[in-house]
Amino acid sequence: MTVFSLIIINKAGGLIYQREFQPGLRKLSTNDYLVLAGTFHGVHAITRTITPKLPLLTPTAIASTPTSASSNLASPSGTSTPIPPTTTTTTIAAATTPSVSASSYTYPILGVPATGLESLETDKFRLTCFQTLTGTKFLLFTDPHMANIEVVMKKIYDFYADFVMKNPFYQLEMPVRCEAFDRNLNGWLRGRT
Amino acid sequence: MVVYSFYIFDRHAECIYKRRWLPRPVSTSGSKSSRPTSEASAPATSAPVLLGQSARTTDDDAKLIFGTVFSLRNMVRKLGGEDDNFVTYKTSQYKLHYYETPTNIKFVMLTDIKSPSMRVALQQIYINLYVEYVVKNPLSPVEHPGGVGVNNELFEESLEQFVTRVLS
Numbered sequence: 001m002t003v004f005s006l007i008i009i010n011k012a013g014g015l016i017y018q019r020e021f022q023p024g025l026r027k028l029s030t031n032d033y034l035v036l037a038g039t040f041h042g043v044h045a046i047t048r049t050i051t052p053k054l055p056l057l058t059p060t061a062i063a064s065t066p067t068s069a070s071s072n073l074a075s076p077s078g079t080s081t082p083i084p085p086t087t088t089t090t091t092i093a094a095a096t097t098p099s100v101s102a103s104s105y106t107y108p109i110l111g112v113p114a115t116g117l118e119s120l121e122t123d124k125f126r127l128t129c130f131q132t133l134t135g136t137k138f139l140l141f142t143d144p145h146m147a148n149i150e151v152v153m154k155k156i157y158d159f160y161a162d163f164v165m166k167n168p169f170y171q172l173e174m175p176v177r178c179e180a181f182d183r184n185l186n187g188w189l190r191g192r193t
Numbered sequence: 194m195v196v197y198s199f200y201i202f203d204r205h206a207e208c209i210y211k212r213r214w215l216p217r218p219v220s221t222s223g224s225k226s227s228r229p230t231s232e233a234s235a236p237a238t239s240a241p242v243l244l245g246q247s248a249r250t251t252d253d254d255a256k257l258i259f260g261t262v263f264s265l266r267n268m269v270r271k272l273g274g275e276d277d278n279f280v281t282y283k284t285s286q287y288k289l290h291y292y293e294t295p296t297n298i299k300f301v302m303l304t305d306i307k308s309p310s311m312r313v314a315l316q317q318i319y320i321n322l323y324v325e326y327v328v329k330n331p332l333s334p335v336e337h338p339g340g341v342g343v344n345n346e347l348f349e350e351s352l353e354q355f356v357t358r359v360l361s
Contacts, residue, residue: 025272025273026271026272026273026274028271028272032271036268036271036272039264039268040268042264043260043261043264043265043268046257046260046261047261047282047284047289048284049257050254050257050258050261051284051286051287052197052198052286052287052303054215055215107286108195108197108286108287108305109285109286109306112285112286113285114284114285114286115284115285115286116284117282117283117284118282118283118284118285119282119283120265120269120279120281120282120283121279121280121281121282122269122273122277122278122279122280123273123276123277123278123280124273124274124277125272125273125277141272
């Protein structure tokens with residue numbers, strides 16, 4: 001159980017906190033960490049937009065195409081098969097009313113909002129990203145085989161709330177320089193290993 | 194497990210092959226209509242709509258995916274060292290798997306979040322399908338601008354079989 005380092009990115013993509021707890025990752029210059037934070041912020045937004053969208057059937061489409069269903073079922077890739085006449089009529093209808101085609105997509109898991117990157121695995125480490133409701137991102141670099149990362153993340157968020165947000169001298173969105181936060185975080189992580 | 198899409202990028206950052214699978218709406222959108230017939234007709238009715246209006250967005254998707262993968266790979270190499278490899282990432286909705294060959298050809302696959310690591314599967318696609326049907330094809334060019342040489346029947350057919358039979 002190894003926690004390599006923690007990075008906190010504010011909602012604008014700026015690096016506000018970076019600490020290394022255990023050696024294992026390469027050390028970067030401060031400038032590189034700032035670039036990394038900004039890059040990650042952008043990539044995080046893009047990973048949300050490339051969420052695959054699944055077609056969702058509108059009730060009218062269901063009603064008009066029960067006959068074509070059996071013929072197209074034989075080939076799972078519906079793209080290469082000639083379109084039966086019944087479906088072409090619905091296509092035209094869908095194309096003329098853009099609202100229909102726009103609403104006929106859904107995310108793979110219903111009821112769960114699409115998020116950006118949540119965890120990234122490489123040969124040497126695992127990056128877990130937790131985004132708060134206000135847009136602050138916590139990036140935790142751990143051993144790839146570590147379990148219960150959520151517990152660590154929750155605790156770090158607790159510490160952040162207790163020692164950074166409740167610090168009357170802390171300015172929002174600015175770099176975190178709170179000694180109590182550092183001390184408690186270090187102490188707690190050392191106690192776990 | 195469900196495979197949503199698959200991309201191959203060459204060393205010039207060009208998308209030389211892309212394939213999207215429209216999975217049958219499983220229990221997720223099946224809740225909208227409980228009749229089995231309507232579930233089965235979903236891929237059939239949606240395909241024409243896709244052909245009509247989102248030919249441009251699939252191209253854009255490929256570019257976005259390349260950008261993401263490229264940035265993450267560089268980030269991983271910076272932090273983990275030159276020999277570290279970015280394997281996969283996961284969001285609340287999907288999982289992206291990545292495999293890069295020594296010749297810098299990048300294989301990317303998007304699947305559902307419950308799927309296990311696909312590194313071996315991507316490696317198999319490279320070794321058993323790409324090398325066999327694209328690289329060893331005497332008529333195929335060395336580079337594949339615009340997907341020339343990759344879009345041959347044998348490769349597409351066997352990829353289709355691999356994804357539908359082996360992976361699901």
